[in-house]
Amino acid sequence: MVEIVDSHTHVSLLPYEGLENMALAGVKKIIGCSLFFGAQHAETLFDHFHQMLTLSRTNAEKNGIKLFVAVGIHPMGIPKDWPRVIEALPNWLRMDGVIGLGEIGLHEGSRLEQDVLREQLIIAKEFQLPVIIHTPPQKRMEITNETLEIAASVGIKPEKVIIDHANVDILDLIEGFGAVPGLTIRSDGITPQILLHNLERFQRGVLNSDYSNLKPNDPLSVPKAVQYLKLNKASPEVVARIARYNAEKLFGI
Secondary structure: OOOEEEEEEOHHHOOHHHHHHHHHOOEEEEEEEOOOOOOOOHHHHHHHHHHHHHHHHHHHHHOOOEEEEEEOOOOOOOOOOHHHHHHHHHHHHOOOOEEEEEEEEOOOOOHHHHHHHHHHHHHHHHHOOOEEEEOOOOOHHHHHHHHHHHHHHHOOOHHHEEEOOOOOOOHHHHHHHOOEEEEEEOOOOEOHHHHHHOHHHHOOOEEEOOEOOOOOOOOOHHHHHHHHHHHOOOOHHHHHHHHHHHHHHHHOO
16 A cells, blocks of 8 residues: 555644544655634734644654644634734744645735735745645636746745645646646545546646545545545556655655
8 A cells, every 4th residue: 555645634623533544544644734714813823833743743643643734824814913923934944843834825815815925935935845825716717826926926946836725627827837736635626536537637746635624524535535546547656656755755754
């Protein structure tokens, strides 16, 4: 079995049993992304980052999973004093176990969201770290295009940019920029069937579950997708790349 890396989870929003089940299904490493809906104060996010780096890492280790953390300001949780978070991010990025920024990006595309994204991309460029960027369910072409325009204006390396919740609708934009497709496996995103039928175009991507308790989703979506690909005679080399090696190289894990 391919050792699996789940490249986008929300570990502060999942039960201990979720980690246990992931481990039993072959998940060896996960990336825990920052997400605190409706954050009002910088301290809210600082406590959130701290929880991921302490309790969440301990729980993952108890199940034989290595947890790596991405920090940042999600567009649906921008605190009123967000510049304080921007100021503090370099210190968090120097901490053990932190491998990049995420989940960041645009949700509605407001000027505030654009300003917050730009400031975080500037820091990511300075630290030469990868960024995990959110795409919303609405206005996907428009929002993705705006996101990539901001990334281009900052000058961050395209290969450091993961456009998450990717699908065939925005894949041309992602490929044109040179970014990495984040392949979120769920019923309202990329299904195993869509993954199989577009595997050649997705082979630069990284699989993830986006697992949390915020909506119906499955901690085993990535192992199930890997199994589906194997049963349908997909290229073992491509499966290994999207399930493990692309993420390990990108995040340096």
